[in-house]
Amino acid sequence: MSTRLRYFLAAVLLCAGVSAALAQEQGQYRSKIQLDPLGEMGKGSEMSAAELERQIDSIDDPYARSSAGRFLARHHVQQKDYSAAAKYYQQALAADGLSPVANREMLRELAQVYLLDEDFAAAAGALERALAIDLLPAAGDFLLLAQAHYRQGDYVGAVAALDGIGANGLRLETGQLRQALALYYRTGAFEQCEDILQQLLTVEPGNADNWHLLVSVYLQQNKRRQALDQLVLARENKVSFSIEQLQLLVDLQALDGNPYGAAQTLQQAMEQGEVPVEAASQRKLFELWLQARERDRALTALEQAVSSSGDPELYLYLAQLQMEDERWAAMEKTLLQACSDQLEDRYVSRANLLLGLALLKQRREAAARRAFINATLVGGAQAQAAQWLKFMGAAPATEAELRRVRGPCYGSEGKREEPAAAVVVPADPVAAVTDTATTEPWLDIEIKTVPATRFFYSAEGGDLPALLGRVRDLGPRLNVSLVKAGGTAGGPLHVLAVPGGQYGLALPLRGTAQPRGRYRLYNSAPFKCGSITLREKIANPAELLDQFTAGLVALGYEPTGEIRVLLRAGEPASHELQLGIQ
Secondary structure, three states: OOHHHHHHHHHHHHHHHHHHHHHHHHHHHOOOOOOOOOHHHHOOOHHHHHHHHHHHHHOOOHHHHHHHHHHHHHHHHHOOOHHHHHHHHHHHHHHOOOOHHHHHHHHHHHHHHHHHOOOHHHHHHHHHHHHHOOOOOOHHHHHHHHHHHHHOOOHHHHHHHHHHHHHOOOOOOHHHHHHHHHHHHHOOOHHHHHHHHHHHHHHOOOOHHHHHHHHHHHHHOOOHHHHHHHHHHHHHOOOOOOHHHHHHHHHHHHHOOOHHHHHHHHHHHHHOOOOOOOHHHHHHHHHHHHHOOOHHHHHHHHHHHHHHHOOHHHHHHHHHHHHHOOOHHHHHHHHHHHOOOOOOHHHHHHHHHHHHHHHHHOOOHHHHHHHHHHHHHOOOOHHHHHHHHHHHOOOOOOHHHHHOEEEOOOOOOEEEOOOOOOOOOOOOHHHOOOOHHHOOHHHHOEEEEEOOEEEEEEEOOOOHHHHHHOHHHHHHHHHHHHHHOOOEEOOOEEEEEEOOOEEEEEEEEEOOOOOEOOEEEEEEOOEEEEEEEEOOOOOOHHHHHHHHHHHHHHOOOOEEEEEEEEEOOOOOOOEEEEEEEO
């Protein structure tokens, strides 16, 4: 061995001895693992390192051989030659010339070398060897081992490594808590996430992300009540909420059977500028107040939504509420506002039917007749309009009147005409109009084609009556799962035939969502059907279904047997039953 090499090796051994002494004092309590390349000592040492590398096999003393191997390993780390670094770490460990504390440090460094080289299995093996040494373990070793398992796709191993922290009575610093939380969350260990987040809330009570992430963790486990309680507590603690988080709070309150509280939350958020005062939020507020049986507040919210949006559908809702209150002049005004521009064809029939009712109640029979005729010309409410014409004893429509819609409520195949002025006539009790709710069920049949719809659904078997009996339990779960999947409901809850020859519970999908668990996506074709609204509980569903089918046949349609039930909670109308037709 050359004199130069002897002096260099002596310097390496001296540094190794100092490092080992320091490690004995500090190694038991270190939680951060970091590589310690050559630093100042490495400057200008490349020639000596190369000579040491050539001569290392001739070193017999275990301490000197381990120290030289560790020096060369760190030298190659500095050079980013991780393969060579790993080789010399293994040689240093095999020589077994250093203390357990120093060996554990080398195993930690070796694990980091493997991680840098993306050899995650070898990194996990090195860390498991480090944890097997009979010394007080460090939390950082478990975190790094969990990371190595996670990078291999071994989620069970990652969770087991993280669980070892608590099993050994170790405590994590705030930064380490965040690392553990991220790994637990990514591996789906949501129950452990709860404990980590509770610890973070203790040390960081003002961190809004922790509050809302705990809500997400609860929802991932379908703990809807705990999620709601957490959001309410966060609100009481003045934690900041995004618009989406406020909407989630409102939805959970409504799903928990508290539409009044949900409406209060939404209205307060709108008043404080936390949620935009726009048609969508006003419409939701209207639906919530209606569910809460706060009719006046619901009407106020609907009027505001109508004013800000100009949405024809909202105008028609408002007209229907006004009809129920027998405010005929206000109803007519609302409908004329809805019809101030050309309507989409899907609204034309319903608008003309409601307009005809408003005019008839004001004893303007001629204008009512024209509106009802218009309602028979476009899909939607033809059957109901025809019955009103029959009830009025109106003269049959002329060929010109049947050619196209003419009046204030027209669509693509119509022409605008101003309504006739009101004519005062003597009161005639015989001409009092009966409520359509007193007619036979088939007289209220509406023929329409439901557009192709994208549904988020769960298949529930072929027993339709049994499924309807479980809607109260299954509906909230479906809605929460849709929120968790990244989508929102675009309409009322449906019970309908789904792929596989089964019935399912479904929500029209707004936005995008991913299938998850038992929940799937279904793109339905356009559905031509007859429709009736069920305004009260039906004593004999089978009899109603037979009457409905007979009514469709009487109208000249052939039922296909496909059934859909729309469960409208919070809309002016109640549930809707649809039967497919050809």
